[in-house]
Amino acid sequence: MNFLHILFTISMVAWFLSEFLYKNILKSNNNDRKDKDRSTLNILWLAIPFSIFTSVMISYNTKLPMVTGNWILYGGEMLIITGIVFRFAIIRSLGKYFTVDVTIRRDHKIKKEGFYNYVRHPSYAFSLLTSLGLGLYLNNWLSLVFAFVPPFLAFTYRIKIEEQALVEQFGDEYIAYRKKTKKLIPFIY
Template structure:
């Protein structure tokens, strides 16, 4: 692993840890909903499958592209994902938490990135995991890290959408009809 990879991986992981620590919904006025263990599930999946992916990528040679270009592409995708995630968090503002939580005076965000995607923060995070897999330049390593993390995030999105549908009813179900989950106009 080169120095640039180390710096980007470290910045990415550190940003996620800080988000987890700082942006937990702790306000006394929040109406907290059970996330059915989805946050813990996501973290377990991430830790387990990143490590397996790194080991498999180091021990096998299923190159995506020969040479260092795929590492650079992957690192760029990680950074793009981080930017998307931070922009989504900034646009959601005080309504963003890492917990599935309905805040006091909560409303459905329908402008900015949220006019196209229901979960742009998750889209950014998943883009970073895709970049991580690509940066290893190993098809098997990419599949091992991305597929389980994607499945864990879909599980989380379903829980979150259920909570929001229960809270906002037809307003949220109508919003769902006019937006994609994480890939514009596709999914």
């Protein structure tokens, strides 16, 4: 096994462990308004493992390469690591306001600085970057589709539910913030 495959294995374990820890440590508590999630956490926990497993299995059982050469492996791995690291940094920057379920904390405020100055959901954006990196690393067109599309659809649903809760809580303040920012990709989407 070469260095890149070892790094890939380590990054996949780190990705899984970080998400597992977030899910088990960063849930809402009894003082929070928890009635807003609409099973989006469960949907994400079905979509993402499904996409990882399916995309890897497809890459082992089909040959639909996107490119020749190993450079795509390095690019994919770089996106995986970037996604994991920046998602962690964003979660840390939100501090007590980050929960894995859609929740409004008692003293909740809209974060508008840092990455939030450009996109409303940078944590989801970097999670999707990790999924995109996986698809590129596998260098298989069908794997790319399965690595990216299920999480994208799950996050799209979650964003809809989360933004409904935020508009309900913050009203015009969140609507004005939403008009100035993009959902996931700065200046684009």
